[in-house]
Amino acid sequence: MIAPALARAQDATNMIPKQSAVKDTSRQTDLIDIAKGLFRINLKKPRTQGEKKIYFSVLPVPGAVPGGVGQALVTSTTAGTYLGPKSTTNLSSVTFAPYWNLKSRFGLPLRSNIWLSDNTWVIQGDIRFLIYPQYTWGLGSGRVNAERTLVDDRYIRFYQSALKRITPYFFAGGGYNLDYRSGIKSDDPNVDLKQFTGYSYGTGGGSVSSGVNLSVLYDTRNNSINPLPGSYLNIVYRMNPAFLGSNNTWQSLYADVRRYFPLNPSNKNQQNTLAFWSYFWTVFNGKTPYLDLPSIGWDPYNRSGEGIDQNRYRGKTLFYFESEYRRDITANGLLGFVIFANVNTVSGSGTLFTAWHPAAGTGLRVKFNKASRTNIAVDYGFSKGYSAIILNLGEAF
Template structure:
């Protein structure tokens, strides 16, 4: 492994050949949800530093996850983060392919639990954002989202088939937008302190190859604070809103990772406002636990959130 000490003003730092700087971890994955039944698979994470990057630079990473469920669902996803030029440039995103079931209860905060049904859809996914550091820890740049939904299967005579929501006959989501990020976290995967604030503004148009025309924006803020030696308190405040014409599979919803403990997509609409709190603590060795709570609401537009 090649190493070279160089001076940068009065500061000395080490540069390594990143091709020999890989760290790879692999984990089994097992889960159960009402719509998927049992699922199993694996997740691999590779971290490294690009060539000529210092050890002060946050490591780049590539993940690869594969899951299969007892209802013949398939998930393949590969999130990635690359850091270059002492973190002045940041490339992040995800590539994936999904054949999956999702819940549908209707649209709006007044949807009824007894109306629950599922729909099946297949789609490739691409997410990519190229960001440049403009100020210390503050990044801004362009982003793109792509989902090509096809082979959509809904329940006969169900509420989704009877509804007039955009997208129930398949369609392509192709969104171009801008992203701004302020990130002071001490670690990408397991932060113990710092904040992460991300703002997004996207436009979907036939000019970009989309089947739909709408605009959406998001504000995702997260806070991490270490308490004691190994305990961490985390908080997440999220606001997202989109205009009329948003396909139902791109609506905001409660029951995501932000609002755990709620049936997936139990409430969905054009706007979401949610808050989650979590207390993380060690148990023994590599095992840890978490206590969490969340609350949120959805509405047809921002002015109706309460």
């Protein structure tokens, strides 16, 4: 039973949909093309997606960061490259997005998704150092927007996983996860965080969660920065035993599903896609540190819940669903738009699957780099009692 599957996995041409190794992008336009025209920069040959090089996208702008502490200077850099033949290897990406609000908030997040040649391995990384005051409303959804407190927090995250290809599109492996927090307290000296949240663990001083994970991945996309038609499934089971340094022993399960449907598959140069995303996140054992509990906006890439304040809903279990329509406005792909809607429900106050929290919005897309399909995304999202403008490189999912 195992031998045929392993033998089939060696056929790299089965890994991703067949496509030309060198795809001409001359009919598309991005901001790089516009800059070349303005400054009269001439190249000896046209840019093509098949060249083995690194595609950079940089966005230094002032904007809002999640958590509700106002504006910040954000510099987001995304680099994409192919580490093997494009016809059999997915686009690897690294994102570095430091920010500073000139006061109490500072962040150095570095995320990577590396595909080795012929997709034999995928290596996932998430490293962060954050000074991260953020609002919290306690567990569940029993409080109104004004009933919140600002929580001071210094946070170090180190996640690293390696998954090996088992069959075409299917990978399995594991890794190590560390969440280290210090200085956890309410910004208001009159607020006792333990009493405010009604939760005993990780609500004062600090917390350490150190553990290993087992992960399976099914991925038919060939570009995670701006996915075209394909499917994605990732299931991660994490164990945090005391002997690895955790304050308490606890486990979690995270299941993430995404699907992309082309509405005009015959035109590969035009974006016209309906996309869906859902995840289920739960913890086992009642001793999970408070800030490690499932919370809206704290998915691995902090992209869920557009139109909802980060941390607005937190509990021991969270379910999330989002749909998005993506469409080019111009024939050359320079401009596009999205329309999105999402909803979530969390445990706490008896609200899981009984209280639903919707949000919606729309956004503009400007093609920054056509070779890696990286867009500048400007979204406006809103929900009951909250609205925000969100600026990013790449799509939400």
